[in-house]
Amino acid sequence: MVRPYLYCMFGKTNTTTGSSKSNSPSTLTIENLCKSFDGTNVVNNVSFEIPDGHIFTLLGPSGGGKTTTLRMIAGFEKPDSGTISIGGKIASNESIFLSPENRKVGMVFQDYALFPHLNVYKNVSFGVQSNTQNFSGIDSILETIGIASLKHRMPHQLSGGQQQRVALARALAPNPSIIALDEPFSNLDTELRQHVRNEIRQILKNANVTTIFVTHDQDEAFAMSDTVGIMLENNLVQTGTPHEIYTAPESIEVARFLGDINVLEGTANSSIGECELGKVLLSETFGDHQKVNIVIRPESIRLNNDSNESVMARIISVEFRGTYKTVELALPSGQLLTSIMGIHIDATVGAEVPVSVNSTVSAFPI
Known part of the structure; x- marks a missing residue:
């Protein structure tokens, strides 16, 4: 029996080549999307647009609304309000709700959801119309994704990375407008994860398929993305490269959320901060004389600077x-700082060293 949520890939679709696409635009537009469960908001007024081929x-912590947003785009969940447009056509609004297969x-999926009783070729071709041309x-x-030699193998005969590529091939086979990936690398070990994500991005x-990708891993998001949207507490709080x-x-x-920071109180005058x-x-x-919290990344703090x-x-x-070291420092006031530096830079516990900032930093009004 086919899982109901797999039908989003398996409507009546045609395919002729591994890289061909529909002639219709494939930009995804989300406007004021909201969803709650049992009175608890899980997606709050989210809006964004993905240009064609991007x-x-x-990116956000677990429970922040990322996967629910993805499921609404795919048609697995119905929004409480808002509009989803795919390829210039409305897929969901207050009066329209297209089923996943449409x-x-x-x-x-995170677990790949391969059919255990079908070989690679049959898994990939499952959602394609049954005729010779398609x-x-x-x-x-299979050739494009590098798994042509595995076409007769069963899923249990594949490594995690190979299963990942089969799942992607199956998603691409019906020539979709959008590819959606839900934490796709979480089941892979660290070394394989980095290798596979580089392959998948390429x-x-x-x-040239428009892609939306969900993860809580900053490294994955930065390595994979043209654009990142940060979701915190069920809100999309920032988008950018x-x-x-x-x-x-x-x-x-x-x-x-994006990593370790050092926060120092100070004042701002135009684009100059002092702390x-x-x-x-x-x-x-x-x-002038704006009180601010100045945020400095550990890699922006330099030791032994003249x-x-x-x-x-x-x-x-x-x-x-291994490839770097972290150094904890105490300023004269007792304020503690963390710095990241190369392993060949001298740093001895107890030593007094000159410290400065070597890049532009962020500041936020107090």
Whole structure:
């Protein structure tokens, strides 16, 4: 028996090549999407748009509404309100709700959901119309994804990475407008995860298919995405390129979610901030004498710097991490800082060292 939620991929669709697409636009537009369960909001007024051929990632902690948003796009959940448009056509609003099989969304599930009794070829071709012309594209897809030699194997004979590629091939086979990936790398070990995600990104880019990807892993989101949307507490709080999101967070909550930060109170005058570390260049402009929290990433703190803006700090601890080390520092006030640096930079516990900031930093009004 086919799982009901697999039908989003298995409507009456045709395929002729591994990289061909429908002539209709495949941009995904979400407007004011809301969803609640038992009176609890799980998606709150979410809006975004994915340009044709782009990879968009919803990044956030577990329970933040990412997967529910994905399920509403695929048609597995009905929104309470809002509009979903796929390929320029409304898939869901207050009067329209297309079933999953009519949305042309190819889904790659966290557990891959391969049919255990079908070989690779039959898994991939399951949702393709049964005629010679349509099936001719399956071999092309298998070749493109690099699993042509595995076409006669059963799922239990495949590695995790191979199963991942079969699931993607099956999602691409019906020539969807959108590919949706729900935490697709969570079952892979660390080394394989990095290798597979690079492969998957290249496959999706070569296919020029619009993609929405859900993850709680920052490294995956940054490596895979053209655009990242940060979801915190069921709200989409910021969108931008991975570089924009990381270097110019729009709130201290986003900055903290994306990694370790050092927070120092200070004042801002235009684009110059001043704190216990001296003067720093800010990513935004403020009014005169604005009280702010200045947010500095550990990699932006430099030791043994001859800059006039450096201050003295004492090294509290050093942790070796293989390709880098983290150093905890104490400023004269007792404020603790964390710095990340190369393993060849000298750092001895108890030493007094000059410390400065070597990049533009963010600040938020107090």
